[in-house]
Amino acid sequence: xxxxxxxxxxxxxxxxxxxxxxxxxxxxxxxxxxxxxxxxxxxxxxxxxxxxxxxxxxxxxxxxxxxxxxxxxxxxxxxxxxxxxxxxxxxxxxxxxxxxxxxxxxxxxxxxxxxxxxxxxxxxxxxxxxxxxxxxxxxxxxxxxxxxxxxxxxxxxxxxxxxxxxxxxxxxxxxxxxxxxxxxxxxxxxxxxxxxxxxxxxxxxxxxxxxxxxxxxxxxxxxxxxxxxxxxxxxxxxxxxxxxxxxxxxxxxxxxxxxxxxxxxxxxxxxxxxxxxxxxxxxxxxxxxxxxxxxxxxxxxxxxxxxxxxxxxxxxxxxxxxxxxxxxxxxxxxxxxxxxxxxxxxxxxxxxxxxxxxxxxxxxxxxxxxxxxxxxxxxxxxxxxxxxxxxxxxxxxxxxxxxxxxxxxxxxxxxxxxxxxxxxxxxxxxxxxxxxxxxxxxxxxxxxxxxxxxxxxxxxxxxxxxxxxxxxxxxxxxxxxxxxxxxxxxxxxxxxxxxxxxxxxxxxxxxxxxxxxxxxxxxxxxxxxxxxxxxxxxxxxxxxxxxxxxxxxxxxxxxxxxxxxxxxxxxxxxxxxxxxxxxxxxxxxxxxxxxxxxxxxxxxxxxxxxxxxxxxxxxxxxxxxxxxxxxxxxxxxxxxxxxxxxxxxxxxxxxxxxxxxxxxxxxxxxxxxxxxxxxxxxxxxxxxxxxxxxxxxxxxxxxxxxxxxxxxxxxxxxxxxxxxxxxxxx
Amino acid sequence: xxxxxxxxxxxxxxxxxxxxxxxxxxxxxxxxxxxxxxxxxxxxxxxxxxxxxxxxxxxxxxxxxxxxxxxxxxxxxxxxxxxxxxxxxxxxxxxxxxxxxxxxxxxxxxxxxxxxxxxxxxxxxxxxxxxxxxxxxxxxxxxxxxxxxxxxxxxxxxxxxxxxx
Numbered sequence: 001x002x003x004x005x006x007x008x009x010x011x012x013x014x015x016x017x018x019x020x021x022x023x024x025x026x027x028x029x030x031x032x033x034x035x036x037x038x039x040x041x042x043x044x045x046x047x048x049x050x051x052x053x054x055x056x057x058x059x060x061x062x063x064x065x066x067x068x069x070x071x072x073x074x075x076x077x078x079x080x081x082x083x084x085x086x087x088x089x090x091x092x093x094x095x096x097x098x099x100x101x102x103x104x105x106x107x108x109x110x111x112x113x114x115x116x117x118x119x120x121x122x123x124x125x126x127x128x129x130x131x132x133x134x135x136x137x138x139x140x141x142x143x144x145x146x147x148x149x150x151x152x153x154x155x156x157x158x159x160x161x162x163x164x165x166x167x168x169x170x171x172x173x174x175x176x177x178x179x180x181x182x183x184x185x186x187x188x189x190x191x192x193x194x195x196x197x198x199x200x201x202x203x204x205x206x207x208x209x210x211x212x213x214x215x216x217x218x219x220x221x222x223x224x225x226x227x228x229x230x231x232x233x234x235x236x237x238x239x240x241x242x243x244x245x246x247x248x249x250x251x252x253x254x255x256x257x258x259x260x261x262x263x264x265x266x267x268x269x270x271x272x273x274x275x276x277x278x279x280x281x282x283x284x285x286x287x288x289x290x291x292x293x294x295x296x297x298x299x300x301x302x303x304x305x306x307x308x309x310x311x312x313x314x315x316x317x318x319x320x321x322x323x324x325x326x327x328x329x330x331x332x333x334x335x336x337x338x339x340x341x342x343x344x345x346x347x348x349x350x351x352x353x354x355x356x357x358x359x360x361x362x363x364x365x366x367x368x369x370x371x372x373x374x375x376x377x378x379x380x381x382x383x384x385x386x387x388x389x390x391x392x393x394x395x396x397x398x399x400x401x402x403x404x405x406x407x408x409x410x411x412x413x414x415x416x417x418x419x420x421x422x423x424x425x426x427x428x429x430x431x432x433x434x435x436x437x438x439x440x441x442x443x444x445x446x447x448x449x450x451x452x453x454x455x456x457x458x459x460x461x462x463x464x465x466x467x468x469x470x471x472x473x474x475x476x477x478x479x480x481x482x483x484x485x486x487x488x489x490x491x492x493x494x495x496x497x498x499x500x501x502x503x504x505x506x507x508x509x510x511x512x513x514x515x516x517x518x519x520x521x522x523x524x525x526x527x528x529x530x531x532x533x534x535x536x537x538x539x540x541x542x543x544x545x546x547x548x549x550x551x552x553x554x555x556x557x558x559x560x561x562x563x564x565x566x567x568x569x570x571x572x573x574x575x576x577x578x579x580x581x582x583x584x585x586x587x588x589x590x591x592x593x594x595x596x597x598x599x600x601x602x603x604x605x606x607x608x609x610x611x612x613x614x615x616x617x618x619x620x621x622x623x624x625x626x627x628x629x630x631x632x633x634x635x636x637x638x639x640x641x642x643x644x645x646x647x648x649x650x651x652x653x654x655x656x657x658x659x660x661x662x663x664x665x666x667x668x669x670x671x672x673x674x675x676x677x678x679x680x681x682x683x684x685x686x687x688x689x690x691x692x693x694x695x696x697x698x699x700x701x702x703x704x705x706x707x708x709x710x711x712x713x714x715x716x717x718x719x720x721x722x723x724x725x726x727x728x729x730x
Numbered sequence: 731x732x733x734x735x736x737x738x739x740x741x742x743x744x745x746x747x748x749x750x751x752x753x754x755x756x757x758x759x760x761x762x763x764x765x766x767x768x769x770x771x772x773x774x775x776x777x778x779x780x781x782x783x784x785x786x787x788x789x790x791x792x793x794x795x796x797x798x799x800x801x802x803x804x805x806x807x808x809x810x811x812x813x814x815x816x817x818x819x820x821x822x823x824x825x826x827x828x829x830x831x832x833x834x835x836x837x838x839x840x841x842x843x844x845x846x847x848x849x850x851x852x853x854x855x856x857x858x859x860x861x862x863x864x865x866x867x868x869x870x871x872x873x874x875x876x877x878x879x880x881x882x883x884x885x886x887x888x889x890x891x892x893x894x895x
Contacts, residue, residue: 008830010827010828011827011830011832013835014826014827014832014835015827016835017832017835017838018814018823018824018826018827018832018835018838018842019774019814019815019823020772020773020774020775020813020814020815020839021774022835023773024776024836026773026776026777027767027773029771111737175874176872176874177834177836177874178776178778178784178786178834178836178837178872178873178874179776179778179834179836180778227835228834229776229834229835229836229837230833230834230836230874230875231834232874262780263778263779263780263781263784473834474833474834474835474875475833475875476833620830620880621830623830623880624830624833624875624876624877624880627876627877627878627879627880628833628874628875628876628877629877630877631877631878632874653779653781653783654778654779654781654783654784654872655781655783659872659874660878661869661870661871661872661878662864662865662866662868662869662871662878662881662882663865663866663869665877665878665879667879668877668879
């Protein structure tokens with residue numbers, strides 16, 4: 001009988017959040033702190049000739065830092081450490097994107113800071129910039145996945161083989177966490193240690209970046225996560241930039257410096273979802289079996305590598321969808337342009353490719369005159385099948401269960417999809433389906449290399465402190481870890497204490513990304529707790545008494561556990577073959593839309609989703625993840641526009657960067673399907689990213705049902721829909 | 731770009747904040763948001779955009795919901811200002827906890843204050859609180875975590891919970 005698993009707890013971070021007591025980085029009051037700002041390029045590409053400083057301004061009142069001041073003699077590298085060392089902390093000569101950081105300023109107050117920033121003029125000799133990824137010549141990463149003989153299928157002409165093609169484009173998307181980026185850095189203390197507190201997902205990423213930039217040991221860089229007002233991937237890599245800048249300023253002025261972005265700056269310069277172009281060619285048998293898939297993926301990486309190679313990897317690994325296919329070829333590349341670097345955003349490459357395969361399935365359904373639900377069901381991967389990389393699906397394959405559940409809840413299987421109906425009035429309604437999966441945890445041998453660790457400490461009063469680098473960013477890490485620890489230890493939730501993610505105290509559990517916090521880190525936590533419980537021993541007395549006695553008798557109250565891969569996983573990174581992920585989450589979405597026939601405005605009325613998460617450890621949290629992620633996907637489908645002009649984001653204020661409101665959001669109907677994963681904690685898999693994958697194709701499928709056009713470009717704005725309608729009726 | 735407004739000489743202002751009388755000196759065009767957060771250390775009120783689009787900075791001025799990033803402090807002299815820290819919001823706060831209406835928490839103070847304004851308006855106008863009404867009332871408050879379902883549920887639960895929220 002489980003007491004906490006599957007039963008909702010009040011989230012430990014909740015009371016402070018609803019009462020206004022929760023402390024975010026902008027809420028910190030640091031005596032003597034100065035405020036920081038960033039001097040940026042105003043062109044997308046060029047050569048920085050000099051930074052002209054107005055001699056009328058009294059520069060002795062502020063700290064001014066350029067690459068020349070910050071590196072060299074001071075030690076440290078002008079490198080934003082992440083995957084590839086191509087991004088400088090501050091540009092030296094070459095400018096590669098609009099808004100690139102060129103210099104930093106710190107001042108005692110905001111008015112002085114604004115005056116100083118206004119008194120600097122970068123002189124940049126512009127150079128031709130590349131904004132078209134199709135023409136870009138610098139390739140950050142190429143990926144090739146091959147299974148079977150794709151050309152063999154396409155080569156043989158046959159009346160029984162039906163070939164469909166499509167090119168599917170996805171524009172960028174802004175994470176739009178409601179709390180902008182920000183960090184506060186302190187100058188080195190007597191011990192040489194530098195502290196940074198900030199709004200961030202991955203404290204140990206920031207630590208690594210700080211150590212490299214400042215030329216100090218990682219142990220001397222202390223990173224503390226403050227309450228974080230949303231991340232969605234947007235606070236995976238970028239906080240390292242903010243932290244390095246704040247730390248350089250703190251070193252220069254010898255005081256704490258707070259570097260808090262205003263919304264405009266955040267929207268203008270922080271990484272967003274990679275724009276994608278996915279070309280698919282697919283061969284089907286007359287009865288709908290998928291025979292071959294040939295997929296070409298192109299992502300715009302922007303000016304620097306950032307996380308692009310791994311985003312491309314996840315995109316390619318999800319490009320053939322949750323479908324059985326003997327012959328698959330996926331070729332992917334992510335290229336350099338002079339756009340602001342793109343980066344992590346929930347889904348991490350998969351939403352772009354999932355959109356393409358799902359739209360192509362709809363096209364095939366229409367042409368083959370097979371119901372889209374039936375076509376998915378015919379081709380759905382099931383236990384015993386292998387994926388495009390040859391991964392044998394053994395555990396927790398909830399594909400059929402989610403399809404059956406979505407049919408029951410939404411009735412999509414009985415809906416006459418794309419059958420012309422009499423329309424009355426000026427609005428048309430439609431229903432659309434998507435079916436998708438998402439790998440939980442790092443790709444390939446990533447978890448094996450990360451070796452995420454968790455520590456549990458028995459405190460003197462018998463409570464147990466959980467020390468992990470995983471962060472609470474709204475998704476519910478704190479409630480989840482409390483429930484897992486209490487269940488595994490057999491104690492009350494009041495016996496669990498969660499340590500603040502502070503790199504000086506907590507071990508590196510790996511980043512809070514990739515739908516891994518529950519399944520991977522939660523699994524390590526459960527093991528650590530079971531080890532401690534075994535040491536203390538069960539008995540009739542309450543836990544705290546037993547624990548105190550155990551400590552009094554000299555027992556070791558600390559257990560540190562490192563991730564161990566489930567048995568039998570193997571991944572070949574050079575050939576992209578094998579077990580791409582430990583396990584997949586499975587889901588199906590149905591959207592109901594109403595399209596205004598005069599304006600082509602789309603309203604998503606209802607949204608059903610059926611999701612296999614293995615086991616919902618905290619059902620309300622899972623529900624929140626699914627609804628929130630689905631709404632982000634719905635927003636991307638038709639409403640959230642992100643465009644660039646001359647390398648600059650055009651939607652750089654909240655007045656123009658639109659996300660759904662309460663009035664835009666559909667009513668959600670969530671069905672949790674639980675097919676337990678034996679190697680996850682209490683059967684759980686990941687859920688964070690999964691709901692981002694399916695919403696957009698479901699909405700576009702519903703639009704196709706409503707007005708008959710096959711939209712192939714996200715977001716499907718009224719302008720784009722109108723153009724498709726006009727093309728159909730010249 | 732706040733500082734440009736703050737060059738006028740400070741004036742003395744008196745207002746009531748969460749039931750307590752506060753007298754302070756501030757430039758007349760200083761944003762109410764900054765007065766609350768910086769001068770009065772009431773950091774529960776959040777800044778999400780600084781231009782009146784996100785609703786995170788919503789507070790009540792004489793019972794009416796306003797965006798404190800758009801209100802110069804001179805306009806609230808002599809008024810009663812209520813923020814998320816106000817003790818009168820306990821039952822709404824409980825509803826947000828119970829329904830899962832707070833995830834990352836940054837929009838939550840504004841949502842809670844706006845819910846209070848909506849419930850009061852329903853009572854004043856004799857309107858039965860319903861989901862459409864809650865959605866309309868909260869339409870100016872952006873949330874990126876929840877998909878709004880749990881927030882709307884929390885607002886409805888607060889409205890129907892009886893008693894003074």
